[in-house]
Amino acid sequence: MVKRTRLEGAECPVARSLDAIGDWWSLLIVRDAFDGIRRFGEFQRNLGMAKNILAARLRTLVNHGIFQVVPASDGSAYQEYVLTEKGKGLFPLIIGLRQWGEAFFFEAGEAHSRVVDRENGQPVQALELRAADGRLLGPDDCLRLPAQ
Numbered sequence: 001m002v003k004r005t006r007l008e009g010a011e012c013p014v015a016r017s018l019d020a021i022g023d024w025w026s027l028l029i030v031r032d033a034f035d036g037i038r039r040f041g042e043f044q045r046n047l048g049m050a051k052n053i054l055a056a057r058l059r060t061l062v063n064h065g066i067f068q069v070v071p072a073s074d075g076s077a078y079q080e081y082v083l084t085e086k087g088k089g090l091f092p093l094i095i096g097l098r099q100w101g102e103a104f105f106f107e108a109g110e111a112h113s114r115v116v117d118r119e120n121g122q123p124v125q126a127l128e129l130r131a132a133d134g135r136l137l138g139p140d141d142c143l144r145l146p147a148q
Contacts, residue, residue: 001122011147021064029043032046033083040081043058061081131144
């Protein structure tokens with residue numbers, strides 16, 4: 001098996017982020033947490049992944065401060081995985097991936113899950129990147145500066 005390269009010391013924020021959440025299982029675990037899943041068994045049933053892989057991914061997410069382990073909310077002997085503020089900060093990323101997937105991986109009219117505003121049941125608007133002055137920005141409008 002190829003040893004995974006660690007990126008925690010990279011100067012690029014994308015590389016450092018991927019060090020914590022850079023595989024698809026981890027992002028699906030985070031997605032499920034936003035949908036209210038909190039227990040190991042619930043993640044395992046919902047995702048259908050091997051228990052050893054789930055345990056390793058959850059351990060990594062906890063070690064990176066994305067989840068915290070807390071006593072079960074029902075007072076049972078179980079533990080629950082709860083998103084931290086750092087973990088909740090992944091919400092725009094999850095929504096962005098959903099919207100990208102809807103735009104490029106579904107045919108018109110093809111059924112898929114939706115995210116709606118809890119208050120009024122309306123679909124969320126597409127994410128946009130805006131300049132400080134409010135202009136809509138695209139890839140050609142931005143550049144990456146070297147670390148200083």
